[in-house]
Amino acid sequence: MPQHDGPAQSGQPADGAETSSLESDTRLVWNPFLAEYTGQAPARMRRLELTDDCPFCADLTTGCVPPESQAWIRPNDFPALQPPNGECYLLIYSADHDRTFADLTVPEVVRIIGLWQRIYAELSPRYPCVMTWETSGEVIGQTQRHPHGQTYAVAIMPEMLGRELAAVERAEAAGDPCPFCAEVRAESAGPRMVLEGAHWVGFIPAYARYPYQVRLTSRAHTSAITGIAEGEPMEELAAFLPRIIRAYNRAFQAPMPYMLALHQLADERFHLHVELLPVGRAPGKLKLAASCEMAWGFWMNDSFPEVKAAELRDYVRREEEERAVMEQLPTPAQRAVAAYREQFASLTESEPLTVAWAPGRVNLIGEHTDYNDGYVLPVAVDRMVSLAGQPHAGTTSRCYSVHHRQRHFFRSNRAALLAPDRRRRTPLWVRYVRGVLRELVASAATPQTPAFNAAIVGDVPVGGGMSSSAALDVAVATFAAALGGPRLSPLETALLCQRAEAASAGVHTGIMDQAIACLARADYALLLDCRSLSYEYIPVRLPGVVVAVFDTQVSRALASSGYNARRQQCETATALLGRLVRADDASREIRALRDVTTDDLARYGARLPDPLLRRARHVVTENARVLAAAEALRAGDADRLGAHLYASHASLRDDYEVSCLELDVVVEIAAAVPGVLGARMMGAGFGGSALILVHQDTFEGLRDALAATYPARTGKRGELHRCQVSGGPESRVVALDKR
Ligand code: GLA
Numbered sequence: 041m042p043q044h045d046g047p048a049q050s051g052q053p054a055d056g057a058e059t060s061s062l063e064s065d066t067r068l069v070w071n072p073f074l075a076e077y078t079g080q081a082p083a084r085m086r087r088l089e090l091t092d093d094c095p096f097c098a099d100l101t102t103g104c105v106p107p108e109s110q111a112w113i114r115p116n117d118f119p120a121l122q123p124p125n126g127e128c129y130l131l132i133y134s135a136d137h138d139r140t141f142a143d144l145t146v147p148e149v150v151r152i153i154g155l156w157q158r159i160y161a162e163l164s165p166r167y168p169c170v171m172t173w174e175t176s177g178e179v180i181g182q183t184q185r186h187p188h189g190q191t192y193a194v195a196i197m198p199e200m201l202g203r204e205l206a207a208v209e210r211a212e213a214a215g216d217p218c219p220f221c222a223e224v225r226a227e228s229a230g231p232r233m234v235l236e237g238a239h240w241v242g243f244i245p246a247y248a249r250y251p252y253q254v255r256l257t258s259r260a261h262t263s264a265i266t267g268i269a270e271g272e273p274m275e276e277l278a279a280f281l282p283r284i285i286r287a288y289n290r291a292f293q294a295p296m297p298y299m300l301a302l303h304q305l306a307d308e309r310f311h312l313h314v315e316l317l318p319v320g321r322a323p324g325k326l327k328l329a330a331s332c333e334m335a336w337g338f339w340m341n342d343s344f345p346e347v348k349a350a351e352l353r354d355y356v357r358r359e360e361e362e363r364a365v366m367e368q369l370p371t372p373a374q375r376a377v378a379a380y381r382e383q384f385a386s387l388t389e390s391e392p393l394t395v396a397w398a399p400g401r402v403n404l405i406g407e408h409t410d411y412n413d414g415y416v417l418p419v420a421v422d423r424m425v426s427l428a429g430q431p432h433a434g435t436t437s438r439c440y441s442v443h444h445r446q447r448h449f450f451r452s453n454r455a456a457l458l459a460p461d462r463r464r465r466t467p468l469w470v471r472y473v474r475g476v477l478r479e480l481v482a483s484a485a486t487p488q489t490p491a492f493n494a495a496i497v498g499d500v501p502v503g504g505g506m507s508s509s510a511a512l513d514v515a516v517a518t519f520a521a522a523l524g525g526p527r528l529s530p531l532e533t534a535l536l537c538q539r540a541e542a543a544s545a546g547v548h549t550g551i552m553d554q555a556i557a558c559l560a561r562a563d564y565a566l567l568l569d570c571r572s573l574s575y576e577y578i579p580v581r582l583p584g585v586v587v588a589v590f591d592t593q594v595s596r597a598l599a600s601s602g603y604n605a606r607r608q609q610c611e612t613a614t615a616l617l618g619r620l621v622r623a624d625d626a627s628r629e630i631r632a633l634r635d636v637t638t639d640d641l642a643r644y645g646a647r648l649p650d651p652l653l654r655r656a657r658h659v660v661t662e663n664a665r666v667l668a669a670a671e672a673l674r675a676g677d678a679d680r681l682g683a684h685l686y687a688s689h690a691s692l693r694d695d696y697e698v699s700c701l702e703l704d705v706v707v708e709i710a711a712a713v714p715g716v717l718g719a720r721m722m723g724a725g726f727g728g729s730a731l732i733l734v735h736q737d738t739f740e741g742l743r744d745a746l747a748a749t750y751p752a753r754t755g756k757r758g759e760l761h762r763c764q765v766s767g768g769p770e771s772r773v774v775a776l777d778k779r
Pocket of ligand 1: 406407408409410411507549550551552553723724725
């Protein structure tokens with residue numbers, strides 16, 4: 041078989057020795073009839089397609105790229121070309137597996153264009169053509185769902201690029217201007233224009249092969265992506281690309297499979313353009329080989345470009361209007377809307393959509409004090425759980441959880457909710473949703489919450505000690521209220537959610553998590569007296585201090601974690617101490633460990649069996665620390681606050697025994713980093729997260745220290761989050777265009 045293993049000139053085969061045909065080899069084979077090359081790479085048959093173990097997510101956990109990477113270049117494990125024929129790389133567009141190019145923000149796409157530039161600069165000196173592209177959609181061969189593109193550097197000039205270059209050469213020989221520049225001028229403001237900016241024009245070429253094919257050409261004459269200047273030209277490109285893809289999605293009422301291809305050459309006569317080739321011709325109808333008469337290379341377009349351009353212009357406009365509405369929503373809420381539309385499109389009976397969300401929390405201090413009638417000092421953070429959906433006239437509610445990738449339904453009329461859930465396999469997240477609805481109907485006879493369909497999206501790490509379950513409970517209650525359910529005060533909602541949590545998960549939590557999820561205010565901590573439920577907002581004014589949370593990735597299941605056992609021990613200690621105290625002073629009442637003083641412990645502690653004295657000592661000293669920490673916060677004294685955090689950790693570790701190796705290791709590593717003000721385990725313990733107060737200048741140093749030591753000492757990777765002190769639950773009704 042004639043083949044080629046070296047760079048070819050002008051589309052002609054060079055003299056090349058026959059290469060071996062081992063499975064792992066790749067080769068370029070010359071087609072003498074069409075005068076073009078075909079690549080062959082049998083090893084690509086072994087690709088793992090659409091696996092759940094995403095190889096690109098693994099880059100972050102296996103140390104291939106730094107764990108905080110947002111977008112990166114990696115080798116292609118199944119290269120279609122190998123030197124000297126070419127090289128293949130993957131460009132990972134986002135660390136987030138569930139994003140798509142279409143929903144990336146302008147800064148995120150700018151970062152991707154940065155990757156396109158880097159890979160072009162790297163490969164173009166060595167190869168005549170650098171093909172950067174993306175295939176999106178399984179029907180046209182996307183094999184990994186994780187958002188990514190690819191770059192193939194090829195040792196030959198692909199046929200289409202060669203022909204485009206020839207057009208440029210012909211124009212030059214005739215003394216005409218660049219034909220791409222001429223095309224931009226001719227199409228501007230014309231009937232085939234889809235969107236036009238100061239730096240880029242997107243139009244359907246007069247000779248388009250695909251109905252919705254858009255060519256995005258830069259107004260400035262530049263031959264490759266590296267010629268695109270930072271700032272406006274790049275930002276406009278970054279805005280236009282996803283806008284066009286979103287318009288496709290709207291046109292097809294579903295994510296539209298497309299190819300995106302950068303046409304660029306290291307020949308300054310050439311003119312950079314991006315081809316966007318969506319392979320649908322109408323909703324549900326593909327335009328692949330079946331309708332393009334491919335066997336002849338003769339393309340049949342089932343449309344007139346002017347008609348499709350007008351359609352796309354309208355979609356671009358409507359999409360942008362909708363985006364403006366969506367941008368008012370926090371990211372998880374936006375994603376909930378998108379997931380709702382994807383999951384329930386066919387069920388949608390009426391617009392508009394109701395969206396609700398509630399935050400996760402970081403407890404500054406006051407651990408295991410809430411169920412002892414003590415004090416806590418939590419803040420809400422910029423992590424939340426959101427529901428988006430619509431009511432309907434039936435009696436069955438349906439929910440889709442993006443995190444669990446599960447869809448469930450349950451009868452949600454009053455009688456059905458009040459009856460016990462007999463389905464043994466109902467997942468926990470559904471029990472939470474149902475549990476809140478149940479408490480709502482149990483607490484108020486009317487009005488009843490209507491049945492609904494909703495999608496649930498959150499970015500509070502599940503099992504990460506930031507109270508994702510309370511965020512879910514409160515988000516459901518807020519959603520139900522927005523649908524016309526009973527309107528409760530924030531504290532009533534918190535108490536209701538606490539009851540729901542106990543009933544659905546069997547964990548008798550205190551009130552802290554639900555209270556902060558309901559009462560939070562941006563930039564304030566909540567000093568809550570868990571006995572009287574009176575509270576005070578204390579401003580978090582600690583300039584230059586970052587509230588960081590390190591997720592140990594030791595998942596903690598509250599019910600099985602000894603939480604209820606600790607609660608039980610506190611009750612026993614209360615009863616014993618109560619008896620001892622009252623024997624000496626009948627006027628005193630010990631209803632909870634809140635009523636015990638350090639003097640009491642000194643006097644009666646020896647009579648408590650181990651571990652009850654230590655449990656009680658933690659609660660008594662922790663209550664005092666909360667009040668002292670609140671004082672430090674009022675005074676804006678971050679050092680003092682930090683010192684209380686360390687003391688709290690020691691007490692939780694030694695007296696309350698709810699820490700674990702991983703949490704202790706985090707606190708130890710953090711404490712050794714200069715600029716860290718304080719650290720402690722947070723929440724119920726037995727895993728989950730640690731809170732670290734750190735100077736912003738040291739944040740990166742802390743990250744490095746954790747990355748250097750935590751995995752080696754624990755065998756786990758862990759994850760550091762930077763948190764903003766944020767507000768409480770909200771809901772909105774958003775009117776979106778019907779697709
Ligand atoms: C969990 C519970 C809270 C509280 C903490 C420990 O988060 O839900 O009520 O008891 O543990 O402080």
